[in-house]
Amino acid sequence: MRFDDDGFCHYYQEYLDTAAxxxxSxxxxxxxxxRQIQQIKGDGKGRDYDCIVGVSGGVDSTYVAWLAKQHGLRTLxxxxxxxxxxxxxxxxxHSIVSKLDFDLFTYVVDWEEFRDVQLAFIKASVVDIELVTDHAIFATLYRQAGKHDIRHILSGTNVMTETTLPPHWIHHKTDHVNIKAIHKRFGTRPMKTYPLMDWKVKKVLQMHKGLQALSILNYVPYNKAEVKQRIIDELGWRDYGGKHYESIFTRFYQGHILPTKFGIDKRKAHLSDxxxxxxxTKEDALAELAQPIxxxxxxxxxxxxxxxxxxxxxxxxxxxxxxxxxSHYDFPTERPLLETYPILKPLRWPISLVRRVLSS
Incomplete structure (x- = not known):
């Protein structure tokens, strides 16, 4: 962390730059x-859906689905x-999709296979074990968007709550090369049902489908406490007590593995935003950090x-x-391929798209 002459850290300046x-306004x-909503509806004409939303049951994705309903979007x-x-x-x-009357597609990965990939990352001692899940989430979104010819993803990523994150705490969520390399080194089962977003998938969605992402929460007043209360009142949503704690593994990963092995308390980043x-206030954040993680x-x-x-x-x-x-860079990654082979440079676009849609 770096501080300027006025005592402000560089993460605050990054936040201001990102917000700008x-x-x-x-x-x-x-x-x-x-204007964006009308474009989404226009692109959805003649198709079954206007847009696609990834749902986890968490605050951000729930509110995105709620907003889609308010704007009359036909949503998968x-x-x-x-x-x-x-x-x-x-x-x-299930409460969200039933009360909003949206269709739901759930992709259930083979558990033994997914466990093998997840265990490979745990054994590799790399920091971003959640890369295994986050990559698969977006790959699943991509495939369903392609299947239904959907042109727009509504994303829960937003400046207000998901800007600050030290880069060494995570790895690039699109990196199928890193996933395959770590699994090859430490895994034991072939990946047959795990949804990889490989070069072919990225290219098809970029060059032939024109898939676009809208971080809709950046276009509405977004106060975390107020949003929680709204989805509780209108959708019967129930709180987990922590960011991304809808997953038992994520709760154990963020609550035990990260602070114990890597010295990382992700609350610091989330509260900073x-x-x-x-x-x-800073005093509010310090009081929360004083509580056991x-x-x-x-x-x-x-x-x-x-x-x-x-x-x-x-x-x-x-x-x-x-x-x-x-480090994830102790294993092969897709970054050297992008930098070495100019023919792959157009694929930087879907990679940046994923980074906007998925934030760990």
């Missing part, structure tokens, strides 16, 4: 959103089931459940946690 680039955002909701959904997540998703957006009782339950589901003994897991962390 992606947030319309309060005076123009309503008209700009309406898509969910990637990796076997780690909490019961509450499942209840939230809310401070930058003026939604909480993980409820001890919940951690014991999740640890026992996760290790059993992953097929790891306590001793095996402890040994993995003691291994020295490695």
């Amino acid at each position: 680039k992606h947030l319309p 309060p005076e123009t955002r309503e008209a700009e959103l309406e 909701c898509v969910h990637f089931d990796n076997g780690w959904n909490s019961e509450l997540a499942v209840e939230n998703i 809310l401070i930058f957006a003026g939604q909480i 993980y409820d001890p009782a919940q951690e014991r339950i999740d640890r026992e459940f996760a290790l059993k589901k992953l097929g790891l003994t306590e001793a095996e897991f402890v040994n993995i946690m003691k291994q020295q962390p490695k």
Whole structure:
């Protein structure tokens, strides 16, 4: 972290730069959103759906679906089931689609296969284990958009709550090369049902389908606390108690693996965004950080459940946690390919699209 002469860190400046680039002014955002909505509806004419929304049961994706309904968009909701959904997540998703009267497509990956890929990342000691899920989510969205000839993705990514994140805490979510390389090194089962977004998929959606993403939350007033209350009142949504905690593995990963092995507390990034957006004070954030990152009782339950589901003994897991962390760049990645072969440079567009749609 770097500080300027006035004592402001570089993450705050990045937030301001991102806000200036992606947030319309309060005076123009309503008209700009309406223009975007009309384009989406126009592109959807003659097709079954106007847009596609990935739903996890979390706050952001739930509110995106709610906004799609308010603007009269014919929406296909898509969910990637990796076997780690909490019961509450499942209840939230079904409540959302039933009350909004949207179609839902759920892709259920073969559990043994997904576990093998996930275990490969755990054994590799790389930081972004959630890359395995995030990549598959977007690959599933891509495939369904292609199947139904949908031209627009409504994204839950937004400046107010998802700008700040140190780059060494995550890896590029589009990197199918990195996934295949790590799985080849540590995996044991062939990937048959795991949805990879390879070069062919990226090229088809970019060059032939014209897929576009709209971060719709940047075009509306977005106060996290107010949005939570709205979806509770109107959709019967229920809170998980943490960002992305709709997944049991994500809760264990963010609450135990990241802080224990990598020294990372993602609350710092999430709370920083809310401070930058003026939604909480620094004192509020410090008070929350003073609380345990993980409820001890919940951690014991999740640890026992996760290790059993992953097929790891306590001793095996402890040994993995003691291994020295490695960089994703210790394994092959797609970045050198993009930089080395000019023919692949047009594919930078879908990669940037994914980064806008998926934020861990």
